[in-house]
Amino acid sequence: MRIAVYVYDGMTALDAVGPYDILNRIPGAEVTAVGHGRGRKRAEGGLEVAAAADLDEFTTADVVVVPGGGAQGLAEQLRNDRLLDWLQMRSGDVAWVASVCTGALVLGAAGLLHGRRATTHWRARDHLSRYGAVYVDERVVEDGNVMTCGGVTAGIDLALTLTLRLAGSEIARAVQLSAHYAPEPLFPPEHPDRAPSELLTIINEQLGPRSVDVG
Amino acid sequence: MRIAVYVYDGMTALDAVGPYDILNRIPGAEVTAVGHGRGRKRAEGGLEVAAAADLDEFTTADVVVVPGGGAQGLAEQLRNDRLLDWLQMRSGDVAWVASVCTGALVLGAAGLLHGRRATTHWRARDHLSRYGAVYVDERVVEDGNVMTCGGVTAGIDLALTLTLRLAGSEIARAVQLSAHYAPEPLFPPEHPDRAPSELLTIINEQLGPRSVDVG
Numbered sequence: 001m002r003i004a005v006y007v008y009d010g011m012t013a014l015d016a017v018g019p020y021d022i023l024n025r026i027p028g029a030e031v032t033a034v035g036h037g038r039g040r041k042r043a044e045g046g047l048e049v050a051a052a053a054d055l056d057e058f059t060t061a062d063v064v065v066v067p068g069g070g071a072q073g074l075a076e077q078l079r080n081d082r083l084l085d086w087l088q089m090r091s092g093d094v095a096w097v098a099s100v101c102t103g104a105l106v107l108g109a110a111g112l113l114h115g116r117r118a119t120t121h122w123r124a125r126d127h128l129s130r131y132g133a134v135y136v137d138e139r140v141v142e143d144g145n146v147m148t149c150g151g152v153t154a155g156i157d158l159a160l161t162l163t164l165r166l167a168g169s170e171i172a173r174a175v176q177l178s179a180h181y182a183p184e185p186l187f188p189p190e191h192p193d194r195a196p197s198e199l200l201t202i203i204n205e206q207l208g209p210r211s212v213d214v215g
Numbered sequence: 216m217r218i219a220v221y222v223y224d225g226m227t228a229l230d231a232v233g234p235y236d237i238l239n240r241i242p243g244a245e246v247t248a249v250g251h252g253r254g255r256k257r258a259e260g261g262l263e264v265a266a267a268a269d270l271d272e273f274t275t276a277d278v279v280v281v282p283g284g285g286a287q288g289l290a291e292q293l294r295n296d297r298l299l300d301w302l303q304m305r306s307g308d309v310a311w312v313a314s315v316c317t318g319a320l321v322l323g324a325a326g327l328l329h330g331r332r333a334t335t336h337w338r339a340r341d342h343l344s345r346y347g348a349v350y351v352d353e354r355v356v357e358d359g360n361v362m363t364c365g366g367v368t369a370g371i372d373l374a375l376t377l378t379l380r381l382a383g384s385e386i387a388r389a390v391q392l393s394a395h396y397a398p399e400p401l402f403p404p405e406h407p408d409r410a411p412s413e414l415l416t417i418i419n420e421q422l423g424p425r426s427v428d429v430g
């Protein structure tokens with residue numbers, strides 16, 4: 001089972017590595033970091049992750065995962081015709097095309113979300129309609145062979161759902177336990193629509209280099 | 216605020232990248248992947264992550280995070296005197312020395328867990344006593360300036376707890392929301408002591424390249 005996780009300059013590292021690490025536990029899975037060109041890609045915040053294969057070396061796959069990224073890195077991918085063509089071609093023969101966070105917008109730009117139910121990071125949800133997608137306020141959304149999920153940490157939930165679809169519930173349950181996935185958020189998870197405005201201001205104005213402003 | 220995430224051949228990628236990505240959101244934080252030598256480190260499963268600095272270039276830090284790894288990679292770190300000396304030196308002046316998963320054993324080998332309460336991946340819990348640590352069955356454990364956590368995905372909970380300690384509850388809450396951390400495990404999280412034995416057999420015999428067997 002061949003799984004490609006696309007990596008690029010400006011991606012959000014956890015968007016890519018969460019699914020990489022979880023999917024890699026599936027018996028027989030071979031997970032590869034694939035890039036527009038081999039070699040180092042610099043995630044937002046500076047972490048460098050290497051693409052082990054170029055897009056052209058990955059002409060067959062069972063699953064493709066596209067992570068989200070910050071404004072600039074994401075904008076580059078939204079107009080990366082080579083990537084978008086590759087995604088269109090792969091979408092015809094893979095079992096699943098998946099995205100994490102704002103990676104959904106890349107699937108949209110590749111024409112894969114037209115008329116489909118999909119989700120993304122809450123900060124980017126208004127952008128999905130550009131691509132003809134119907135935004136769904138759920139953690140993981142499946143429509144046809146397209147699977148999308150919420151922001152950043154949702155990639156773990158997406159990867160477990162992919163594991164369920166690809167390898168069945170017994171393996172998925174074992175993978176969840178092997179990854180010690182019994183999360184304990186520090187605060188009760190908040191819905192962005194009900195979060196205090198001060199919190200949104202902190203996110204917009206003070207937090208680290210990441211931004212999902214793809215306006 | 217300078218934060219070092221140690222990276223090494225054989226580490227579990229998500230153990231390192233979860234905290235890297237979360238801590239990187241703290242206003243003013245500068246997170247660096249630090250290695251025994253700069254350059255690429257090959258995580259279990261093949262993902263390559265670059266160390267941007269060598270241990271010797273990182274003589275002051277506010278936080279140090281040590282990820283866990285598979286049997287071979289971990290065993291190498293448990294006898295890596297240069298790393299263990301560095302951790303001992305840093306532990307005297309950092310605000311926090313932290314570990315994810317079996318990274319706790321590395322802290323133990325550096326002599327930092329003697330007489331302390333600590334935790335690790337459930338599969339490695341019996342090994343903590345070698346280092347004079349008292350195993351605690353909790354997700355995140357703080358004792359003095361040492362913070363340890365459970366396996367793999369617990370690194371996200373650890374990083375949010377570090378964020379709380381370093382930057383206060385308002386920032387931590389904003390970071391949690393910015394990372395869209397409203398997890399929905401596919402199955403009700405299981406305690407390993409109460410999981411069916413078939414599940415443990417699958418983990419031991421069938422799952423991907425990872426193993427926390429440090430026997």
